[in-house]
Every structure is written in C-alpha cells, then in structure tokens.
Amino acid sequence: MGFIDLLQSIIPPALFFSAPLIFTALGGVFSERSGVINIGLEGLMVMGAFVGVVFNLKFADMFGSWTPWISIIAAALIGGVFSLIHAVAAVSFRANQVVSGVAINFLALGLGVFLTKQWYGKGQTEMVSEQFFSRDIPVLADIPIIGKIFFQDIYLTSYLAIILAFIVWYILYKTSFGLRLRSVGEHPMAADTNGISVYKMRYTAVILSGVLGGLGGSVFALTIALNFSHATIVGQGFMSLAAVIFGKWHPLGAMGAALFFGFAQSLSVISGGIPVLEDIPQVFLLIAPYVLTILALAGFIGRAEAPKANGEPYIKGTR
Amino acid sequence: MNSNRMFNILVPLISVLIGLLAGALLMLGFGYNPVTGYVALWNGAFGDAYYIGETVRQVTPYILTGLAVAFAFRAGLLNIGAEGQVTVGWLAAVWIGTTVEAPMFIHLPLAVIAAALAGAFWGFIPGILKAARGVHEVIITIMLNYTALYSANAIIRSVLSDNEDKTPDVASTASLASEWFQNITYFSRMHYGIFIALFAVVIMWFIIERTSLGFELKSVGLNEYASKYAGMSVKRNLVLSMVISGGFAGLAGAMEGLGTFGYMSVQSGFNNLGFDGIAVALLGSNTPVGVVLAAILFGALKVGALNMPTEAGVPTELVDVIIALIIFFVGSSYIIRWVIRRFKKEEK
Amino acid sequence: MDYVVEMIDIRKEFPGVVANDRVTLRLKKGEIHALLGENGAGKSTLMNVLFGLYQPEKGEIRVNGEPVNITDPNVANELGIGMVHQHFMLVEPFTVTQNIILGNEPTKFGKVNLKKAEQDVQELSDRYGLRVDASAKIRDISVGMQQRVEILKTLYRGAEVLIFDEPTAALTPQEITELKEIMNSLIAEGKSIILITHKLKEIMDSADRCTVIRKGEGIDTVDVADTSADALASLMVGRNVSFHTDKKPAEPKETVLKVEDLKVKDNRKVAMVKDLNLSVRAGEIVGIAGVDGNGQSELVEAITGLHKAESGTVTLNNKNITNLSPRKVTESGVGHIPQDRQKYGLVLDFTIGENMVLQTYYQKPYATYKTLNYKEIYKKASELIDEYDVRTPSVYTKARALSGGNQQKAIIAREIDRSPDLLIAAQPTRGLDIGAIESIHNRLIKERDKGKAVLLVSFELDEIMDISDRIAVMFDGRNIAEVSPGETDENELGLLMAGSHADKAGDQS
Amino acid sequence: ACGGGDSADEDSSSDNGDAEKSETAKGETADFSSGLVTDVGGVDDKSFNQSAWEGLQEWGKEHDLEKGEGFDYAQSNNDSDYEPNLNRMVREDYNMVFGIGYKLEDAISDVADQYPDTNFAIVDSVVEGDNVASITFADHEGSFLAGVAAANKTNTGKVGFIGGTDSDLINKFEAGFVAGVKTVDSDIEVDVQYAGAFDAPDDGKLIASSMYNEDIDIIYHSSGATGNGVFAQAKDIKNSDPDRDIWVIGVDRDQYDEGQIGDQNVTLTSMVKRVDNAVQQVSNMAMDDDFPGGDVLEFGVEDNGVGLVDTNDEAYTDEIAEAAADWKQKIIDGDVDVPQTHDELDDYLDSL
Numbered sequence A: 001m002g003f004i005d006l007l008q009s010i011i012p013p014a015l016f017f018s019a020p021l022i023f024t025a026l027g028g029v030f031s032e033r034s035g036v037i038n039i040g041l042e043g044l045m046v047m048g049a050f051v052g053v054v055f056n057l058k059f060a061d062m063f064g065s066w067t068p069w070i071s072i073i074a075a076a077l078i079g080g081v082f083s084l085i086h087a088v089a090a091v092s093f094r095a096n097q098v099v100s101g102v103a104i105n106f107l108a109l110g111l112g113v114f115l116t117k118q119w120y121g122k123g124q125t126e127m128v129s130e131q132f133f134s135r136d137i138p139v140l141a142d143i144p145i146i147g148k149i150f151f152q153d154i155y156l157t158s159y160l161a162i163i164l165a166f167i168v169w170y171i172l173y174k175t176s177f178g179l180r181l182r183s184v185g186e187h188p189m190a191a192d193t194n195g196i197s198v199y200k201m202r203y204t205a206v207i208l209s210g211v212l213g214g215l216g217g218s219v220f221a222l223t224i225a226l227n228f229s230h231a232t233i234v235g236q237g238f239m240s241l242a243a244v245i246f247g248k249w250h251p252l253g254a255m256g257a258a259l260f261f262g263f264a265q266s267l268s269v270i271s272g273g274i275p276v277l278e279d280i281p282q283v284f285l286l287i288a289p290y291v292l293t294i295l296a297l298a299g300f301i302g303r304a305e306a307p308k309a310n311g312e313p314y315i316k317g318t319r
Numbered sequence B: 001m002n003s004n005r006m007f008n009i010l011v012p013l014i015s016v017l018i019g020l021l022a023g024a025l026l027m028l029g030f031g032y033n034p035v036t037g038y039v040a041l042w043n044g045a046f047g048d049a050y051y052i053g054e055t056v057r058q059v060t061p062y063i064l065t066g067l068a069v070a071f072a073f074r075a076g077l078l079n080i081g082a083e084g085q086v087t088v089g090w091l092a093a094v095w096i097g098t099t100v101e102a103p104m105f106i107h108l109p110l111a112v113i114a115a116a117l118a119g120a121f122w123g124f125i126p127g128i129l130k131a132a133r134g135v136h137e138v139i140i141t142i143m144l145n146y147t148a149l150y151s152a153n154a155i156i157r158s159v160l161s162d163n164e165d166k167t168p169d170v171a172s173t174a175s176l177a178s179e180w181f182q183n184i185t186y187f188s189r190m191h192y193g194i195f196i197a198l199f200a201v202v203i204m205w206f207i208i209e210r211t212s213l214g215f216e217l218k219s220v221g222l223n224e225y226a227s228k229y230a231g232m233s234v235k236r237n238l239v240l241s242m243v244i245s246g247g248f249a250g251l252a253g254a255m256e257g258l259g260t261f262g263y264m265s266v267q268s269g270f271n272n273l274g275f276d277g278i279a280v281a282l283l284g285s286n287t288p289v290g291v292v293l294a295a296i297l298f299g300a301l302k303v304g305a306l307n308m309p310t311e312a313g314v315p316t317e318l319v320d321v322i323i324a325l326i327i328f329f330v331g332s333s334y335i336i337r338w339v340i341r342r343f344k345k346e347e348k
Numbered sequence C: 001m002d003y004v005v006e007m008i009d010i011r012k013e014f015p016g017v018v019a020n021d022r023v024t025l026r027l028k029k030g031e032i033h034a035l036l037g038e039n040g041a042g043k044s045t046l047m048n049v050l051f052g053l054y055q056p057e058k059g060e061i062r063v064n065g066e067p068v069n070i071t072d073p074n075v076a077n078e079l080g081i082g083m084v085h086q087h088f089m090l091v092e093p094f095t096v097t098q099n100i101i102l103g104n105e106p107t108k109f110g111k112v113n114l115k116k117a118e119q120d121v122q123e124l125s126d127r128y129g130l131r132v133d134a135s136a137k138i139r140d141i142s143v144g145m146q147q148r149v150e151i152l153k154t155l156y157r158g159a160e161v162l163i164f165d166e167p168t169a170a171l172t173p174q175e176i177t178e179l180k181e182i183m184n185s186l187i188a189e190g191k192s193i194i195l196i197t198h199k200l201k202e203i204m205d206s207a208d209r210c211t212v213i214r215k216g217e218g219i220d221t222v223d224v225a226d227t228s229a230d231a232l233a234s235l236m237v238g239r240n241v242s243f244h245t246d247k248k249p250a251e252p253k254e255t256v257l258k259v260e261d262l263k264v265k266d267n268r269k270v271a272m273v274k275d276l277n278l279s280v281r282a283g284e285i286v287g288i289a290g291v292d293g294n295g296q297s298e299l300v301e302a303i304t305g306l307h308k309a310e311s312g313t314v315t316l317n318n319k320n321i322t323n324l325s326p327r328k329v330t331e332s333g334v335g336h337i338p339q340d341r342q343k344y345g346l347v348l349d350f351t352i353g354e355n356m357v358l359q360t361y362y363q364k365p366y367a368t369y370k371t372l373n374y375k376e377i378y379k380k381a382s383e384l385i386d387e388y389d390v391r392t393p394s395v396y397t398k399a400r401a402l403s404g405g406n407q408q409k410a411i412i413a414r415e416i417d418r419s420p421d422l423l424i425a426a427q428p429t430r431g432l433d434i435g436a437i438e439s440i441h442n443r444l445i446k447e448r449d450k451g452k453a454v455l456l457v458s459f460e461l462d463e464i465m466d467i468s469d470r471i472a473v474m475f476d477g478r479n480i481a482e483v484s485p486g487e488t489d490e491n492e493l494g495l496l497m498a499g500s501h502a503d504k505a506g507d508q509s
Numbered sequence D: 001a002c003g004g005g006d007s008a009d010e011d012s013s014s015d016n017g018d019a020e021k022s023e024t025a026k027g028e029t030a031d032f033s034s035g036l037v038t039d040v041g042g043v044d045d046k047s048f049n050q051s052a053w054e055g056l057q058e059w060g061k062e063h064d065l066e067k068g069e070g071f072d073y074a075q076s077n078n079d080s081d082y083e084p085n086l087n088r089m090v091r092e093d094y095n096m097v098f099g100i101g102y103k104l105e106d107a108i109s110d111v112a113d114q115y116p117d118t119n120f121a122i123v124d125s126v127v128e129g130d131n132v133a134s135i136t137f138a139d140h141e142g143s144f145l146a147g148v149a150a151a152n153k154t155n156t157g158k159v160g161f162i163g164g165t166d167s168d169l170i171n172k173f174e175a176g177f178v179a180g181v182k183t184v185d186s187d188i189e190v191d192v193q194y195a196g197a198f199d200a201p202d203d204g205k206l207i208a209s210s211m212y213n214e215d216i217d218i219i220y221h222s223s224g225a226t227g228n229g230v231f232a233q234a235k236d237i238k239n240s241d242p243d244r245d246i247w248v249i250g251v252d253r254d255q256y257d258e259g260q261i262g263d264q265n266v267t268l269t270s271m272v273k274r275v276d277n278a279v280q281q282v283s284n285m286a287m288d289d290d291f292p293g294g295d296v297l298e299f300g301v302e303d304n305g306v307g308l309v310d311t312n313d314e315a316y317t318d319e320i321a322e323a324a325a326d327w328k329q330k331i332i333d334g335d336v337d338v339p340q341t342h343d344e345l346d347d348y349l350d351s352l
Ligand SMILES: Nc1ncnc2c1ncn2[C@@H]1O[C@H](COP(=O)(O)OP(=O)(O)OP(=O)(O)O)[C@@H](O)[C@H]1O
Pocket: A317, A318, A319, C014, C015, C017, C018, C019, C037, C038, C039, C040, C041, C042, C043, C044, C045, C046, C431
C-alpha cells in the first residue's frame, strides 16, 4: 500500500473515531481548567448516548434527516443538566471530586439502562433510523490527494469537533470569560477577591463539560453504535480524560491527543497491511493511549502540569 | 472529637438512607411497589442459606477492594486503580493455579501470594511515579486499569489458553472452593476466601492503628512535609501504601480466580469490584470495621438485586442507581454534616 | 468630619469564634491609619468585612458619609476600596497585566484587549513609580514586585482607599523603604490607607493614627504623634510589656556545629548556598541575619538533611553528618524548629500526643518491635504540655484546633525535650504576638544557658539583635560577615544584608 | 414486558404450529415449567439470548402459560451472576433450565451436578452430565452457506469476515465462511479480521471502513454488537453512494432491520441460528419425559437449526438462494465436510 493510500485509508476513520473524544475532552478541559476534576466524563458520554438515541428514535418521524442534529442538541442540553449533579457535589457540597465523578459514572449507566428497560422493555434500544452520514465537502473534496484524505467521506461532526476545539481555545485564551475561568482553576481566592464568582464560574464550566460530554456521547452513538445499551460507551470517556491530560489541559492539545488516539486505533485496525505494524500484537496498540498518557504524565513526553487548584473545593473565606 | 466519631457513623447511615429512599421514589415513579421491591431485594440477599452464602461470596472481594482503597486513602492516596489491581491479581492467581503443580499447602498459598504480589506491583507503578515524579495517582491508576484489562485479555487468549475466551479451571490444589460451605448453603459459591478477607481486615487494622509503619503512613497521608521533616521517608511510604493497597486488591482478584470462578475469562469491561471498593471504603469511613460493614451492605445490594426482576419485576439497574447515590452522598459528606449541625442547633 | 470610611460597631462571628465585636474604625481622607492587634485579634477579619469578603453580623459601614452594604468585593471596588492581602492573590501562570485586569477586562467584541490593557498598566505603574513589567509572568518576578502588582490591582480599579494587610512581613528592608515611599506618593495623590502591621516601629514611622483591637474588640484609636511604641504595645496586649529580653553574657564552649565550604542548589538547580562557612559553639546563640531568599532556608535544610548538599561538609560534634537523612541527623542530636510550623512542624490532623512523638514514635518506649505503645506516648505528651504550658483541651485534641502560638509552643516543647546538642530555630516567632515571642525567646536563652548550641535564623533584625550572641550575615548564599550584637547597629546590619561592604570579617570561624 | 421478536416471529412459525397443540396442552403443563438464564447480553441482545427467549415464549404460548408462571428468564449482568441465576431457577422449582451461551458452561456444569433432579440444557457448548442436554449449532455449515451467498453476490471479487474474538467458536464461523466462498470461486479474496471484542462498535466500524475502502463489497460479521459498527459503516457508504453495491451478512438472527437505510437495505442475508426452535423443542421433549440428557444435539442445516434468510429478496436473488439450497443439500448428503477450525480449513482449501 502506498503512503498516500495509507493516509487515505487511515485518516477518515481516525477522524470519525476521534470526534466524540474531542467533544468530550473539550468538556473536560473546561471543567478541569476551572478546578473541577472530571472523572465523570464517561458517565456524561453515557448520558449523551442514551439521550441522543432515545430522542432520535422518538422524533425521527418528525424531524426527518435533521433528527441526528436535533438529537445531539437535546443530548447536549440534557448532558448539561445531568452534569449539574457533579457541579452541586463538587462546588457546593465540597465533595471529593474524584468520588463524585465515580458516582456520576455509576449513575449515568444505571439510569440509562434502567430507563431503557422501562421505556423499551429490554436492555437495549432499537437501532436509530436517522444516523449521521458522511459526505464529501464540496470543492475541497476535489483537491488532489488532500481532498481524498481530508474531505471525502467525512462526517460533518468531525469537522465540528475540530472547529470547536479552536473556538474553545479562543474562548479560554482570548476572552475575559476564559481568563476568569482559568484564574478560578489556578487561584480561586485571587479570582474571588477580584470580584469573580468562583462558584458561578465552576458551575458554568462543569455544565459546559456536561454539554460537551453529551455531545460526544450522542455523536458516538449516532455515528458508530446506532443504538444504546450498557455496552455503548465503554471507556471512551476515560480515553477523553486521557486526551485532556495528554493534551496538557489545552483545548488544542486535547484535540491533538484525541486525534492521535483515533489515528492509533485506526492504524491498529489497518496495520495488517503495513509491514512494520503487522507484527505488533494488537494489544499494544490497544493499550497505547493509556500507556502514552502515563508516560506523558511521568514527564517522559514533556511535562503535564495540572491547573493548580484542580480538585480543590473552594471554600469562601478560608485562610 | 466525639462529634467527629458521631459524624463518621451518621454520615454513612444517612447516605444509605437517602440512597434507599431515592430508590423507593424511583420505583414509585415507575409504578412499582417499593415495599415489594425491597422485600425482593432482602430475600435475594438473605432469604435463605443459599442467598446468604452468595452474599458472603460477593462480600468477600468487596472487603478486600474496600480495604485496598481505604488503606491508600489513609496514606492520602486515592486508589482508583483497585479495578486493574484486581484484574492482574486474578490473572496471576489463575496463572499459578492452572500452570503449577504442587500439593495444596504449597499451591494455594502460592497462588494467593502471586495475586497479592501482582496487585502490589500494579499499585507500585502509580506509587513510584507519584513518589519519584509527583504524578497524580488517580490518572495513572485509571490508565493502568485499561492497560490491565486489555493485557489480561490478551494473555488469557494467547498464553493461558489456546485462543479461548477463558482459562482452564485452576487445579483443585489451588482452589478456595469449600464443599462444606457449599453444603450448608445449598451450593452457593461461598468459599474459604472470606477468612482471608477477614484476616486482611485484622492486618489492616493492626498496621494502621498499632504499628509505627501505620503511624508513618498516616502521617505521610496527612502531611508529607512534616513527615519528611520528622525523618520519615515520604517516598518509601507513598510507594509502600500503594503496594499494600494493591496487594489487598490483588487478593480480591484471587478470591474471584480461586474461589468464585476458578478461572478467568476475557472481560469486555470492568468487573467494577474496584470501583465499588471506593464506595465501600468511603462508606466505611476508611476504617477496617467500617469496610466490613459497608462491604456487607454492598454485597447484599448487589446479590439481592438479582432477585428483583423475578420477584418484583424491578430492573436490577435500580440498585446501581441506589449505589451511585450512596457514593454521591458519602462523597458529599460536608452537606450532610452541615444539615446535622443545623438540626442540632435548632434543638438547642 | 470628612471620613472616607467609617466602620461602626462591627461584629463578625465565625462558628465558635467572635472575631470582631464592637469594633469601630474611622478613616480620614489622606491619612495612613494603622490597625494594630495581636495574632487573631481580628484585624484581617475586619478588613475582609470592609472589602466585602465577609458579611458582618452587626454594625454599619459608611463610605463618604453614605451607609453602604458591601456584599462582595465588586461592591467594594465600585466604592473605591482596594485591598492588598496578607497572602498575595495572584495567579502565578498569568502575566502582571492579566492579573491586574482580571475581573475588569477591557474587551473589544468580547475579546480581551490585551494590548490596551498592557499600555494602561504600564502607564499606571509609571505614574506611581511602581516599576513593574506589565508583560512578565507572576511566577518570574520577585516578591516585592508581586506586592506592587497587588497595589496596581487596586489602583487599576480606581481605589481611593487602600488596605494593606501586613505588607512588610515578606519584604526586605530595602523593599520596605520603597513601600513606604510608594505609600507616601499614594497619600500625595489623595488616597487613604489602612495599614495592618505587627511592627510598632513601622506604625511610629509612617502612620498618622492607629486603631487598636484586642481579642476581637475595638480598644481605642490614638494619634500616633501623641503616643509611644510602648504605649501602643500595652494597649495591644492589655498589660505592660518589656521589649528587651534579659540575658546573661554567653559562655561559649566547644564547637558543636561546623559547616565548611557548603554548596547547596535549590530544586531548580540554582546555587543558593555558596561555599558557606559557619560554626556554632556550645552555650551560644548564633543568629543568621539576612534578607529572605539569600540561602538561609537551604542552609537549614542542608544541615537537617531535608535538602541535599552539593559539596562541602557539615560536622556535628566532630562527626560528619553531611547529607545524612533527616532521621539520622535528628538522631545525631539536632533539634529543628521549622520555619513553616503548619507545613513542616506538625501533622495538623494528628493529636497533640502523636505530634509530640513525631520523630521518636519508633523508639522505645513509644514502640516495641514496631508496635506502638500509645499509653507511653500520651503519658509523655501530658508531661510536655504541662511543662511547656501548651494550652490545649487535652492530649487527644487535634493539633489543628490549637491557636498558632500554642502550636508553636508544642513544637518547641518537642524539639527541646529531646535535648539536642544543636537547636536550629528558623523564624521561631514569625507571625506571633508579643507575649508568645517573649516566652519563646526565653526558652532559647535557657537552652543556651544549659550549654546547648543554638542557631537562630530570622528576618527580623530586632530579634537577631536581641538574643544572638554572635551574628552571621548571609548574603547571596555566603556568610559575608560575622559581628557581635554589641558592636553593631541596625543600620550597619541592614547595609551588610544588602550586600554592601562584604569586607568585614566573616568566614574565619 | 418484552415485546417479543418482530421479524423472528414470522420466521419461526413454520415448524411448530402453535395453534394446534395449545388446546390439548393445558392439563399436562400445569406442573411443568421451563426457564432460561441469559449471559450478559440479556434477553434483548438481538441475538441468541433474544432468540432463545422468543422460543421459550413461544413454548409458553403453546401451553398457555404466563411469564413467571410456567416460564421465565433471569438476566445476568455479570459473569458472576450465572450461578446464582441458575440456582434461583432451580430453587423456584423450574423443571427445565437453559443456560444460553457458552459462557454459562461452567455454571451449568456445576449446578447440574448439584441438582441431579432438574434438567438442564446449555446452548452453544457441551457439558457432560445425565441431566444436561447440550445444544450446539453447526455454525460452520450455516457460515458455509453465507460464504456461498457472498461468493455469488460479490462484484469486486473481494469479501470480508469480521469476528468478535479470535476464539474457537468464532473460528468455526470463519472457517465455514471462507470454505464456502472459496468453494464457489477460489479466486475470491477473503479478508479476515477480528475486532477483539463483541461490544466494540467503534472498532467494527473502523474495520468495516477499511475493508470497504479496499473494494470489499460484502462483509459477513460474527461479532455481536461490534457488528453495529459494521452496519453503521455500510449504511453510511450506501447513503453517500446509493448506487454502490455494498452488503453485510448478519448473524445469529435476521438482521434485516439493522440494514435498513431509507428505502434500501444493506443486509444481504443473515446466518440465523434457530435457538428459539431448539429451546422450544427441548422444552417439549423434557415435558414429554423424553429429555435428551447427556446428549449433544447439533442443530445443523439439515433440521434448519442454522441457515440463511431471504428477507431481502431484492438482493438475495433466486439464483443465490438456489445456489445456497444446492450446497445445503450437498452438506446434508455428506458431499462436503465443512471445516470447523483453521487447520481443517487449510486442508479443505488444499483439497479444492
Ligand atoms: N474563616 C474563618 N473561620 C473561622 N474562624 C476564623 C476565620 N477567619 C478568622 N477566624 C478566627 O477569627 C479570629 C480573628 O482572625 P483574623 O485573621 O482576623 O486575625 P488577625 O488579627 O488578622 O491575626 P494575624 O495577625 O494572625 O493575621 C481568629 O480567632 C481566627 O481564628
């Protein structure tokens, strides 16, 4: 297989694999930048997948081909509402954020499957009829080489994810909202004395993580799994968390990491045709994202430093 | 100080109550009778000797993962990695159990120790990374959970079996299964592992409360700077606490591999013993006795839940929701304390 | 009267503590108004009430005669009240400008207009002679400059009233002088200042009036011109106090600690201690004077084994203890009262009893075969508490629940009780009130008189001058001079500490 | 609660006329009950658990029983739930208990030992014991027919196989399929990949994407929920290029619904395993005191235990159906001995 061919067969799948991770990881960036650890990304994705699929099944007749888009918006909204639980625990109840995140994961899966059984009488839903479809991007698709790699048979959601990463970067680093959000994650008391409401910022950030996690989960469900069951989201949320850290809590870094994971995954599938990779047992490619994240954290691949106040509840008026 | 002890008991109790209450509301909301539901749960957990046996079987690994999380917690570390440590412990136990031939008094201890060592090693990695490079253990352990899961699956398929989904059964010389227990509990899978678990409880209590090692571990957990100043080796203690914690979790793996199942099969996802262990530890206020009580609660919930669909038509997932809520409220103990204080003030 | 700010009969409670009660403070326009009180008297609390961080239970606040309700710092800002906090409120990875504009960002179409902001900040800085680099990151600038950033933060928000909470605690003498000038220029611009400080001298030097609070209650407001430092001190503690510690002349004997050509690098591999030589003899107190950051902490940490020395030797009683572990150093006979008592000195969530055996828990009789004997531990703790007058409800009380002064007493009890040949006391009185300081100084002198070697590190010149028998001046990682307290004065020491004429003696121990 | 099978119902009607027996059945069934324990897939896994449950429901209908009284299921959420669930069934006095899926092998074996008076059956595996019937399916034979269909359908001369895990059980599907394809035309290339899991739709989609990219036009999957990703990818391609001929062959049950996209359908056919028939049949045998304890019942193409469906008759043309029927007959007649393992496949291919 030629190199260009290889890219053509690896990149588009890598993109659709990565898109849900990018959305969710961006949510993680918001939350952790504001100082709230979010182990619950997995649960937020589960919620997103559940809502996306249920909404899709319910309203497919009404919205036709717009259904997947409206479904992911619904999933994003419900994801935002669901993440309020984590926000209340982490911000107002001063819970241990890791523990609260674990609870979110349990709760999302429990509720999702419970409701599925209630509403559909069984542990998994039907397949949706209105999924996302890939398409060629007009004009760009015709560019030689590049067109085929990047612009043919591409999901718009993949592009949405990438564009969103830039938007999040802009928000975090160029707007006053971003400056405030980051200050809250670094030194909440300083932000407080500057008249910034730490609680409001953190609530906003956690809700945004819910919105984006909901997006991620629903995009996964509506491009890849097409239905919801207990096994729809298995680890994608944790992989997104890995992307947040591997990307050093930077939106573009997180996007890069998510793309990299997608690339690795895609490569592991296609590796059969590539001489060097052929002989690598698949398990190594499977564990690569996790091992790489460990190495990154251990400082073997550039040092990753978390926002300073990450994980610490802010208690107004402590000395 | 006295009020502290009271909180340590009240907070978990209230969390459990809220969890059960929420479960009842959920059942009501979806048209089930909560009383029927909970009676089914109770019967499924303690209805007769069989169910009690099964509950004990489930409680056994919960005690150990609970101890694992609690032990690390006491040293200031959050071991989210019990999950992975269970997996490698299970694998190691089964590995020894299926490949070694030896008389029982060697084989069984060897397999159990191998599990503990494997778990300990899996705890050692985040421990050493934390000690040497200051990396947060939570993330490392999460990543290691997946690494353990996929690696174990690969090893089961390609090393311990010939491309099968599960390993062969462990030799009877390495089995914890107990005919006696099975006979008195109508063939539940209750096994001798419960003694190992209870022994581990005593060990943890002794280490934490009565030894100079425990003193150091707690000290390091509470203030590593002061501990260093006082001449303790912070790094050694961090690593040690993760190693011991991992060892406990590894033992939980042995319970599954040598007791409950007698083999290990390819897992598509987490078995949740480790994650549930977080709940057990928290609910048990990270004390050995608390862990036992909490393990009994969660074991009963999990086993009893299986009876809910048949006896009351309630999906088992309801119990998952209840457990999630219990974790949530134990984690949010601040608010419960606050409310209790309010009440007390009102009274006065 | 043209008061800019009036706080009348303020009461503020925390769970179990009345931090302020019936406190009244009136600030005139254009004055520097000092706020004086012992530790925990409620100064910071009062100012946090004014700044809107806390809501008072009772009392009234007026700004320019108008009653106001300061619900949060934003309201305070709008009323022209700015605060420079005791602990800096700066976001380390941000630039100076980002810190200053945070919460008040100039935006253009939602985008922060950083360029304009930087210009504004630079202009403001130039106008008040604050000399900050608007685009530098906080983590890269000195403590003094960080404080000026804090000041700029308030000015940027148009503060007319500035609150300084213990601004000099972390500054060098030179920086303190600069701060005084800055305050004067602020007054010249028509601003008013509330200054919190424990240092009576500073009040006498720069304040116009002074309000004293004691145990949360407002005591009095006096004109500084009409009073003396002694009078202020008495007001503050509620009894007469003497400043100077009485002590007999030292009778130094054999050398206990000998430090030779010691080199220490900090965590970032910057050399902090450079070829340092120093010795301490039995029966003397050697004070190390110097501005913070000249290698004192690294020196102490290297001696005590907390930090690795690059080269050189540390000898204790003729035994080489260089780079031994902290445990070995302790066992060799070194006691250490650490600079940061809550961080290093205590495990706050351990009981007092457990803290009392923090270094000895593994030894007999506290442990046999690695098994603890709590009866012995608490017996010992009870003895120490009685002997050193540590005020705690019981030995089973968590260290956290003790007041700062009593925490320090507990540490001192523990360290002295081991009867170490060398006692290192780093900033033993930092942040403590006069009463506590007095008792600690007496303890140190008592140890000396018992024939122990004492090494005292302090940034407070008064303290150094008061109790040292010999003073070593540290500058840039070196022991640049050794003087006797009787033969020097603060002026000379100040100059030495600033690195000027390093020719004087030193290094010949 | 469960709405029951939609499409599968229609197919299952032929063998067992439900109407005729129900009248007579009433009296004799009063004290006979039959239950099943699912594996972690659950009774709605659109696969053999579901099929088994449908069979049991059908059996219940046949004898006028109600769920919970006469027949029921217990769902396992976890590998550790198998034994308690089986035990529960026994202790609730079910006379006949099925364990659905090879994962229950050990559990059935243990529990059957403990309760010699209850009849057990294991699906998809073999357990020894006088009170255990082993129900197996000749997956390789069915897969062989799927291979025949694929070989007849392909335009590109390339087809693919996606397996869940690389295990003996799935190798059986692979061997049969490859043999079927190659038997028809040995020039057709078969790309075989394993996703490594039965619940990884993302990997399924990735593999399918790469296969379809390489001009493979038919993929036979035997990978549970991982196959969802295969369908997702096929439908996606179909959506952007409705004229492209792209197919999936489903597994275990009729996956026609999964293939629906607009008014087209990418499901060529499905290799169905009639677990429902087997469950129904064995239940009846047990009820009639004719329990095949200790036997291994292999349901092959002969008794329609496995086979292809023709739901998508537009794509699954008469010629293909005829070819499949021919080969089916040859298998029945013993003219071909369909390979079940990699080794057997190698030998088989050599012999072509
Ligand atoms: N957030 C709080 N919660 C509870 N108690 C508090 C809090 N802040 C201050 N206190 C208590 O209020 C009292 C006054 O504290 P405050 O910080 O105002 O003292 P201060 O005069 O500034 O002391 P220092 O000179 O040590 O800075 C102390 O007893 C302190 O323990």
